Amino acid sequence: MINRKITELTLKSNKSKFLFLIGLIFLLIAFFFASLLLGYIKTDFNDLVNTYSNYTDSIEQIVIMTSRMPRALTALFIGASLSVSGLLMQILTKNPMASPGLLGVNSGAAFFMVFAYSFIPNLTQNYLMLFSFVGAALAVLLVYALAGGIRGTIQTFDLTLAGAAISAIFISFTQIVLYKDQKTMEEVLFWLTGAVEGRSMDALFKVIPIMLISWVICFLLAKRLNLFSLGEEIAKGLGLNIELLKLQIILLVVVLAGASVAVAGPIALVGLIIPHFTRFLVGSEFKWAIPYSIVLGAILLLSADVASRFIIFPKEIPVGAVTAILGTPFFIYIARKAENK
Amino acid sequence: MNSLIVARKGRLSFIYEKRSALILIITALVCIFSVFLSLSMGQKYISIFRVIQILFDGSTGGDSLIINTIRLPRTLVALFVGTSLGLSGAILQGVVKNPLAAPNIIGITDSGSVGALVFLTLFTDPKNNGLTTSIFYMPVFAFAGAFIAVLIVYLLAYKKGVTPYRLIMIGIAVAGAAKAITSILIINGPVVFIKEAQLWITGTVYGTNWTHVKLMFPWFLVLFIVTLIYTRELNIQNLDDGIAVGLGSSVEKKRFQLMILSAALASGAVAVGGGIGFVGLIAPHICRKLTNSSFGNVLPLSAVVGGIIVVLSDIAARTLLFPLDLPVGIFTAGIGAPFFVYLLFKSQRALRRGF
Amino acid sequence: MNISTSNLTLGYGDFIVLKDINVTIPKNKITILVGSNGCGKSTLLKTMARLLKPISGKVALGDMDIFERPSKEIAKELAILTQSPDAPSDLTVFNLVKQGRYPYQSWFSQWSKEDEDIVEYALEKTGLSDIRNKKLSELSGGQKQRVWIAMTLAQQTEIILLDEPTNHLDIKYKIEVLDLLKHLNQHEGRTIVMVLHDINLACRYADHIIAIKDGKVYDEGNPIEIITEKLINDVFDINAKIIECPLFKTPMCITYQNLSI
Numbered sequence: 001m002i003n004r005k006i007t008e009l010t011l012k013s014n015k016s017k018f019l020f021l022i023g024l025i026f027l028l029i030a031f032f033f034a035s036l037l038l039g040y041i042k043t044d045f046n047d048l049v050n051t052y053s054n055y056t057d058s059i060e061q062i063v064i065m066t067s068r069m070p071r072a073l074t075a076l077f078i079g080a081s082l083s084v085s086g087l088l089m090q091i092l093t094k095n096p097m098a099s100p101g102l103l104g105v106n107s108g109a110a111f112f113m114v115f116a117y118s119f120i121p122n123l124t125q126n127y128l129m130l131f132s133f134v135g136a137a138l139a140v141l142l143v144y145a146l147a148g149g150i151r152g153t154i155q156t157f158d159l160t161l162a163g164a165a166i167s168a169i170f171i172s173f174t175q176i177v178l179y180k181d182q183k184t185m186e187e188v189l190f191w192l193t194g195a196v197e198g199r200s201m202d203a204l205f206k207v208i209p210i211m212l213i214s215w216v217i218c219f220l221l222a223k224r225l226n227l228f229s230l231g232e233e234i235a236k237g238l239g240l241n242i243e244l245l246k247l248q249i250i251l252l253v254v255v256l257a258g259a260s261v262a263v264a265g266p267i268a269l270v271g272l273i274i275p276h277f278t279r280f281l282v283g284s285e286f287k288w289a290i291p292y293s294i295v296l297g298a299i300l301l302l303s304a305d306v307a308s309r310f311i312i313f314p315k316e317i318p319v320g321a322v323t324a325i326l327g328t329p330f331f332i333y334i335a336r337k338a339e340n341k
Numbered sequence: 342m343n344s345l346i347v348a349r350k351g352r353l354s355f356i357y358e359k360r361s362a363l364i365l366i367i368t369a370l371v372c373i374f375s376v377f378l379s380l381s382m383g384q385k386y387i388s389i390f391r392v393i394q395i396l397f398d399g400s401t402g403g404d405s406l407i408i409n410t411i412r413l414p415r416t417l418v419a420l421f422v423g424t425s426l427g428l429s430g431a432i433l434q435g436v437v438k439n440p441l442a443a444p445n446i447i448g449i450t451d452s453g454s455v456g457a458l459v460f461l462t463l464f465t466d467p468k469n470n471g472l473t474t475s476i477f478y479m480p481v482f483a484f485a486g487a488f489i490a491v492l493i494v495y496l497l498a499y500k501k502g503v504t505p506y507r508l509i510m511i512g513i514a515v516a517g518a519a520k521a522i523t524s525i526l527i528i529n530g531p532v533v534f535i536k537e538a539q540l541w542i543t544g545t546v547y548g549t550n551w552t553h554v555k556l557m558f559p560w561f562l563v564l565f566i567v568t569l570i571y572t573r574e575l576n577i578q579n580l581d582d583g584i585a586v587g588l589g590s591s592v593e594k595k596r597f598q599l600m601i602l603s604a605a606l607a608s609g610a611v612a613v614g615g616g617i618g619f620v621g622l623i624a625p626h627i628c629r630k631l632t633n634s635s636f637g638n639v640l641p642l643s644a645v646v647g648g649i650i651v652v653l654s655d656i657a658a659r660t661l662l663f664p665l666d667l668p669v670g671i672f673t674a675g676i677g678a679p680f681f682v683y684l685l686f687k688s689q690r691a692l693r694r695g696f
Numbered sequence: 697m698n699i700s701t702s703n704l705t706l707g708y709g710d711f712i713v714l715k716d717i718n719v720t721i722p723k724n725k726i727t728i729l730v731g732s733n734g735c736g737k738s739t740l741l742k743t744m745a746r747l748l749k750p751i752s753g754k755v756a757l758g759d760m761d762i763f764e765r766p767s768k769e770i771a772k773e774l775a776i777l778t779q780s781p782d783a784p785s786d787l788t789v790f791n792l793v794k795q796g797r798y799p800y801q802s803w804f805s806q807w808s809k810e811d812e813d814i815v816e817y818a819l820e821k822t823g824l825s826d827i828r829n830k831k832l833s834e835l836s837g838g839q840k841q842r843v844w845i846a847m848t849l850a851q852q853t854e855i856i857l858l859d860e861p862t863n864h865l866d867i868k869y870k871i872e873v874l875d876l877l878k879h880l881n882q883h884e885g886r887t888i889v890m891v892l893h894d895i896n897l898a899c900r901y902a903d904h905i906i907a908i909k910d911g912k913v914y915d916e917g918n919p920i921e922i923i924t925e926k927l928i929n930d931v932f933d934i935n936a937k938i939i940e941c942p943l944f945k946t947p948m949c950i951t952y953q954n955l956s957i
Binding site: 146162164165166168169171172173175176178179180182185186189190192193268269311312315317318320321322324325327328331332334335336 | 441497498500506507510511513514515517518520521522524525527528529532535536539540543618619665667668670671674675677678679681682
Binding site: 344347349352353354355356438440570573576577579580581583584586587588589590591629633634635 | 742745746747766767768769770771772775776777778781782783784786787788791795796798799801803804805806807808809811812829831847848851
């Protein structure tokens with residue numbers, strides 16, 4: 001019965017894994033261009049080329065340059081980072097239902113962001129992002145400490161509980177602030193649902209390098225992650241420093257998910273679905289799972305963002321709402337399939 | 342045997358643990374006290390003796406008006422919302438065999454929000470942002486939203502029967518989708534929506550009146566009695582399915598009935614009070630700490646403790662930051678969450694049951 | 697009341713575990729199902745207790761199909777103890793044992809004199825009377841297993857089915873539990889059917905052994921008659937030397953892979 005699961009892998013040989021990855025990258029590029037070209041204001045490929053070679057200040061070019069390009073980049077990098085952080089969370093907790101949100105990332109970021117927005121006037125976007133990031137990191141550290149991580153051993157179950165409790169506290173705080181300050185409420189609502197538009201290139205270029213570096217570190221840890229997923233006892237027996245690795249995983253999750261939520265708000269389900277889909281395609285060998293997560297996560301968020309422009313056209317909805325709605329059937333499918341008793 | 346109260350008459354026979362009966366009486370007294378406290382606290386302080394005098398003498402005048410038209414209905418709604426949520430949580434925890442389950446986990450609260458927002462979307466006049474129908478129909482929509490969601494969760498989790506695991510996971514998914522729909526409706530709607538919706542999502546008993554009480558009381562009473570009848574079934578549900586079937590219980594059928602019961606209680610509470618969180622999680626926990634996991638103890642106690650939590654939270658919500666009348670949901674979460682953390686670390690081992 | 701199966705085929709989905717099983721469980725005897733891991737002995741036991749539905753074939757309790765009778769009626773004739781069952785750890789012994797009376801109770805009859813007497817009897821039989829108010833979390837593995845057995849006793853059934861009742865127990869508690877079951881069989885004539893891993897304990901306690909191999913009943917009968925070196929080799933895929941147990945005179949298997957080590 002166990003063997004059956006392994007043979008179910010869709011892509012078996014390294015060659016097919018590689019070729020499929022190349023195919024996905026092409027798909028990613030296609031969606032990237034779709035994100036640049038589709039929307040309320042009609043643009044075509046010439047507008048895009050001209051924007052970066054022969055800039056004339058036309059509406060089309062302004063839209064591409066200041067709105068769609070940062071938006072597409074945001075979707076790409078955040079989709080990828082969220083799914084990698086989800087992958088890491090699922091290994092860490094050995095729970096296929098885990099995602100960064102479990103560690104309180106979203107609620108911590110939301111509270112700090114709303115608090116700063118409401119109490120410190122005239123904050124620039126960069127500072128708001130910084131506040132969100134600090135909030136996300138603080139929430140994770142609290143959850144980690146509360147779940148006993150400081151003493152050295154950490155149980156999935158405690159992590160889940162502590163995450164739920166810390167989230168609830170932050171949500172409650174956020175609600176108090178929002179309740180007292182209605183104006184903030186109206187302005188941050190879009191962010192609170194998760195949105196990839198309205199970020200400046202300037203802000204993005206501060207985040208992208210950090211994400212890239214984190215991805216590289218994940219690659220470097222791939223072998224150790226493989227060992228870790230065999231079980232802690234076995235990994236320890238094979239000479240792996242488990243506690244160090246756990247800390248590294250947590251830090252990577254903080255950086256990746258924290259930066260993502262700081263930029264785009266809490267985008268639901270990406271970090272949950274993509275790792276699953278990845279494992280369905282290539283299994284849990286991390287040298288494949290990591291690039292697949294990156295590419296698939298980017299594709300998902302780019303396509304969801306394109307969809308968000310057309311669902312109640314001409315109005316837009318937050319991309320977080322789109323991923324939640326698109327993701328729900330998938331989640332249900334997994335939940336129904338996961339347990340075959 | 343002296344730790345038990347046994348009553349027998351002919352074919353009728355009942356049993357209750359003495360200690361639990363004592364605890365139940367004490368908490369019931371605390372509950373009554375918090376109701377009186379709630380009647381006495383507010384913008385104008387009215388002493389508890391005066392409150393009692395007004396309630397039982399039927400005297401009229403300024404204080405009586407405040408109590409009878411504002412504080413009493415609001416307090417009673419808070420009480421019924423709390424008792425319903427406490428009971429609902431206790432039932433659900435038994436059905437999914439997990440002490441961490443709560444009505445909002447399977448999407449009851451979020452789907453209730455969708456119902457409430459559908460109401461606002463349908464009946465808000467875009468010209469003057471006023472409602473084109475009575476606000477009293479909002480609970481009906483909220484109730485329908487919450488209840489339908491539970492049915493959807495159950496149906497989606499069904500695969501030759503449902504398992505606790507699938508119920509929880511699919512509940513989380515449905516809750517996520519409901520949240521997304523909520524934000525789409527809010528963003529798509531007029532600006533006045535945001536405040537109304539946010540207030541509702543946080544959970545509040547502000548502005549409730551006797552109509553709400555009249556709606557809630559019979560609903561709650563009937564469900565409470567049905568719940569007590571189902572106590573035995575819950576005790577069986579809390580064991581492994583194999584054991585439960587072996588004892589002759591029609592596990593799947595009872596599980597469905599109990600889900601419906603839990604959903605009906607929570608939906609009723611959500612319809613009137615909005616998304617008041619944490620009560621359904623915390624109340625049964627406290628009760629298990631006070632007694633043990635036997636549902637004969639947990640059920641009635643959860644109702645009483647749930648009532649106490651919401652009534653006390655509402656007192657805090659409207660007096661602590663006076664003159665601000667905060668949504669009570671902020672306080673149930675603000676008090677509930679830290680308390681939950683405390684519980685978590687007091688009883689980590691006791692909590693740990695296969696998930 | 698007899699349990700018997702006719703042309704029973706069992707499985708999960710399209711995966712067949714057991715095919716065309718025809719066995720009759722002897723009344724007032726201890727029957728033990730043996731076989732290697734995954735051979736379907738637990739599946740068979742659970743089906744006999746109506747926990748699993750067969751793909752085809754019938755399980756009869758007396759002369760009635762077990763799936764056609766009300767579940768509560770069956771619960772008065774047949775009790776099942778599943779493998780390592782779980783219950784909230786803060787329940788007391790009494791709380792749990794009391795649940796065995798479920799099939800006899802109704803909402804208006806929650807604690808009759810009969811309920812009380814039988815629960816008392818079950819607690820006493822299993823030596824739990826003095827610790828009835830202890831929580832499950834305070835009990836040893838052996839005590840916990842006795843609580844579950846007490847619960848099945850409170851069900852007051854002629855037949856008791858147990859799925860590996862000695863799983864995860866220390867050897868001392870294994871013997872304690874099996875002795876208790878033997879006692880119930882000998883002094884009260886209860887029919888006991890169980891799945892057991894340990895072939896030597898099975899030989900010692902069983903009146904009747906059903907050995908399962910490759911989805912079929914390989915052989916069944918009294919251990920003294922059927923346990924042979926060939927059976928051990930065929931069913932468990934291991935070599936064995938059979939000797940007579942010096943204490944109980946039942947067959948005893950000394951198993952080995954390769955004698956030349």
